[in-house]
Amino acid sequence: MWKSLTAASIAGAVLVAAVGVNTAAAAGTLDWKACKPGAIERCATLKVPLDWSKPAGSTTDVFVAKVPAKDQKHKLGALFFNPGGPGGAGGSIFAAGLADVILPQFRDKYDLISFDPRGTGSSSQLDCGPVLRQGVPVFPKSAAEYDAMVASSRATGEQCLKQHGELMRNLDTRSVARDMDAIRGALGEAKFNYIGLSYGSYLGTIYAQQFPQRVGRMVLDGIVDHKQGALKFMLDEARTMEDSFNRFAAWCAKDTACALHGQDVGDVYDATLRTADKTPLKGPKGPVTGDVIRMAVPTLLPLTAMVSDNWPALATALAKAAKGDGTDFANVSYLGDPETAYAAVSCMDLPGELRGYADARARLALAKSVAPRLGASVEGWALTAACSGWPIPPSNPWQATPVHGAAPILITSTLHDPSTPVTNARSLNRQIDGSRLLTADAVGHTAYFNSACARDGIADYLLKGKLPTKTC
Numbered sequence: 001m002w003k004s005l006t007a008a009s010i011a012g013a014v015l016v017a018a019v020g021v022n023t024a025a026a027a028g029t030l031d032w033k034a035c036k037p038g039a040i041e042r043c044a045t046l047k048v049p050l051d052w053s054k055p056a057g058s059t060t061d062v063f064v065a066k067v068p069a070k071d072q073k074h075k076l077g078a079l080f081f082n083p084g085g086p087g088g089a090g091g092s093i094f095a096a097g098l099a100d101v102i103l104p105q106f107r108d109k110y111d112l113i114s115f116d117p118r119g120t121g122s123s124s125q126l127d128c129g130p131v132l133r134q135g136v137p138v139f140p141k142s143a144a145e146y147d148a149m150v151a152s153s154r155a156t157g158e159q160c161l162k163q164h165g166e167l168m169r170n171l172d173t174r175s176v177a178r179d180m181d182a183i184r185g186a187l188g189e190a191k192f193n194y195i196g197l198s199y200g201s202y203l204g205t206i207y208a209q210q211f212p213q214r215v216g217r218m219v220l221d222g223i224v225d226h227k228q229g230a231l232k233f234m235l236d237e238a239r240t241m242e243d244s245f246n247r248f249a250a251w252c253a254k255d256t257a258c259a260l261h262g263q264d265v266g267d268v269y270d271a272t273l274r275t276a277d278k279t280p281l282k283g284p285k286g287p288v289t290g291d292v293i294r295m296a297v298p299t300l301l302p303l304t305a306m307v308s309d310n311w312p313a314l315a316t317a318l319a320k321a322a323k324g325d326g327t328d329f330a331n332v333s334y335l336g337d338p339e340t341a342y343a344a345v346s347c348m349d350l351p352g353e354l355r356g357y358a359d360a361r362a363r364l365a366l367a368k369s370v371a372p373r374l375g376a377s378v379e380g381w382a383l384t385a386a387c388s389g390w391p392i393p394p395s396n397p398w399q400a401t402p403v404h405g406a407a408p409i410l411i412t413s414t415l416h417d418p419s420t421p422v423t424n425a426r427s428l429n430r431q432i433d434g435s436r437l438l439t440a441d442a443v444g445h446t447a448y449f450n451s452a453c454a455r456d457g458i459a460d461y462l463l464k465g466k467l468p469t470k471t472c
Contacts, residue, residue, distance in 0.1 A: 028059070030186045035065060035095040042066045043095055046186055048118075051170050052178045060167060062179050063122035065094035067112040077216070078189050079103070079110035079462065080180060084198030084222070086173070086345035089121030090114030101307065103195075105459045110193070115183060117176045119341040124167060128160035131343040131386040134336045138291050138385050139364060139376065146357035146388075154389030157347075160340060161391065171341065172348035172395045177207040181214065191216030193462065197446050198222040198420060201411075202349070205401045205428065212406035217462050221412040222446035225424035227400040227431065230352045231363060234380030235370055236421045237298075241378050242371035244301050244418035245269075247443055248311050257312055259319040266373060272321045281326035285336075288326025294377040296333040302419045303444030306455075334382040343386040351394040352384030360388075379419060403432040410461050410468070412438045412447040412454055419445040440472035447472070 028047035035043040044066075047059040069075035081103060083090050093102070094114045103112055119126035132138055136152040137145035160168050180203070184192050193216040196204035201220035208215050228236070249265035252258035260268055273290040280287030300314040317328030330336065354360055363384070367376035403409070409432055413425035422439060429437040438457050444450030448458060453472030460466045 028186070030064060030183075032066065039097070040067065041095055041097060041099070042068065043091070045122075046179075046183060048179050048182045050166055052175055058166065060118050060124040060170075062118055062124075062183070063091045063116040064183055065091040065114055067094055067099040067107070069111050070108045074109065075111060076109045076463070077111070077191065077193055078113045078184070078187055079106055080183075080192065080194040081112060081114045082194070082196040082200030082203055083114075084196075084200045085117070085120075085342060086199045086349070087117055087120040087339060087341040088198075088200065089116040089123075091116040091123075092121040095122075105455070106462060109463055111187075113183065113187070115179070117171075117341075117345075118179060119164075119167060119171045119344065120339075126160065126164055126167060126171070126341045126344060127338070128156055128163055128340040130336050130338050131156050131340060132295065132335045132337065132382065134286065134289070134292065138295060138335055138382075140357065140360055143357040146360055149385055150354075150389035152389070153386060154391055156340070157344075157389070157391040160344065168344060169392060169395075171345050173203055173206050173345065174210070174396055176203060176345075177210055180207055181211055184214070190214075193217045195219040195221065195448070195458070195462070197448060199224055201420075201428075202226055202401075204409075205403065205432070208403045208406045208409060208432070209401055212403060215406040215409065217407070217465060218409045219412065219448075219458050219462065220409060220428070221448050221458075222417060222420045223411060223413055223424040223428050224350075224420055225427045226349070226398060227427055228424070229398045230350070230380070230384055231366075233350070234363065234376065234378060234384060235366060236423060237378040237380045237419065238367045238371035238374065238376060240416070240421045241298065241301060241418040242374050243416065244303075244443065245297075245374055247416070248301060248314065251311055252315055259312070259315040265315075265318070268318060268322050269373070272318065276321070276326065281321055281324050283326045283330040285330070288321075288330045289335075292333045292335045293321065293326060293329045294374075295335040295382055296329040297374060297377045298334070298379045298382065298419065299332040300329075302417070304446065304449040305444055306449040334379070334386075343383070343390075346383045347387035347390040347392065348394050349396045350383055350387075351390070351397055352387045353398075354384060354388050400431055401428075403435075406432070406434070408467055409435045410438060410458065411435050412440070412458065414440050414442040414444055414447050414450050414454075416443040417445050436467045438468045438471060442472070 030044040032042040035041040140146035202224040277290035440451035447454035457468035
């Protein structure tokens with residue numbers, strides 16, 4: 001990882017301590033009930049130790065949802081799903097009836113399982129308001145602006161500690177991986193079958209590292225590589241996000257479905273930002289600044305073709321903003337996003353490690369050099385800014401995540417993923433013994449959502465145990 005031997009040693013000590021706990025014995029049981037009257041989806045709440053190093057201590061609630069396999073007689077067991085995040089509330093997604101939309105090919109042969117990670121959704125919830133607050137600098141242009149960003153991050157973290165105490169200190173990915181194993185144990189499953197997207201790929205990697213002998217069939221897609229460090233994480237994303245913006249602009253030039261068809265998309269974007277920087281646009285809850293727009297780009301630009309067609313929405317948002325209405329950007333921007341758990345988990349596992357204003361200025365300049373239009377308008381910088389003054393030290397700082405002794409794991413990625421570049425997948429492939437890498441020549445975030453060929457390869461593996469032998 002990007003940390004010193006000391007930090008790596010500390011993380012290793014935490015791992016050894018955690019493995020000493022009998023996960024299933026330390027957790028509660030699942031009492032399934034219909035999520036809604038008449039629904040096939042079943043919901044339950046599992047009590048797990050708040051601090052896994054103290055299994056007999058205080059507990060926290062984890063909300064779990066199950067969609068029973070249609071063919072119970074011939075089912076292959078349970079298939080866990082994590083949609084990403086950090087903090088993606090998969091249990092709530094399943095409870096809302098969306099499993100058939102996301103994982104239709106696995107409905108016959110698997111009980112589909114997902115959960116709301118601790119601190120999110122219907123689990124014990126963390127709610128302290130936005131970490132990146134509107135009106136607070138997110139791309140500091142002076143030491144004073146940098147200090148304001150850090151102070152805001154620290155104030156939110158300290159307020160969260162007052163409200164939620166030990167929950168705040170136990171939101172890290174290793175703890176959530178323990179929770180997943182507790183769910184596995186409560187289900188009575190000997191093996192852990194899993195598909196994790198985006199951040200869910202890192203969660204699955206940590207699970208495999210902690211419990212290699214329990215891994216069944218595991219798919220990691222849209223890879224977060226915990227080896228790379230905050231600066232590389234941000235710069236690699238900036239390069240690929242810029243490439244996706246150029247592809248978006250080329251699509252607009254060709255397709256009349258684009259609300260900006262016939263216009264120079266790059267010029268429209270640049271002019272809109274200049275206007276919003278001087279005179280904020282109107283929005284749903286107040287003014288929409290240029291930074292609000294910049295921090296919406298990493299949400300709107302990545303394609304997830306199977307479940308949503310982002311580019312027409314982005315074009316419409318930009319066309320409206322060019323006329324003074326920034327509502328569509330404000331609704332999805334990291335700036336003002338109230339999901340505190342997203343930042344709280346990230347600060348434990350993906351810290352920005354800023355060393356003052358000079359460091360921040362240098363990083364922003366590097367981002368501009370590799371992505372002249374978008375610069376640091378990426379998730380990697382959003383996390384760095386959000387964690388800039390976080391009062392809790394990272395429990396699992398950046399470091400490699402080698403996995404030994406697990407069954408073969410399938411790693412997948414598109415070749416043009418703006419959020420989690422394919423270089424991440426290639427790096428993780430080298431860290432996990434016996435893993436197989438499947439890449440898809442497609443544009444968008446995750447191979448599963450953007451390549452029918454990759455979905456077929458993933459299905460063959462999860463349903464038949466057959467690892468793909470070729471790329472898509």
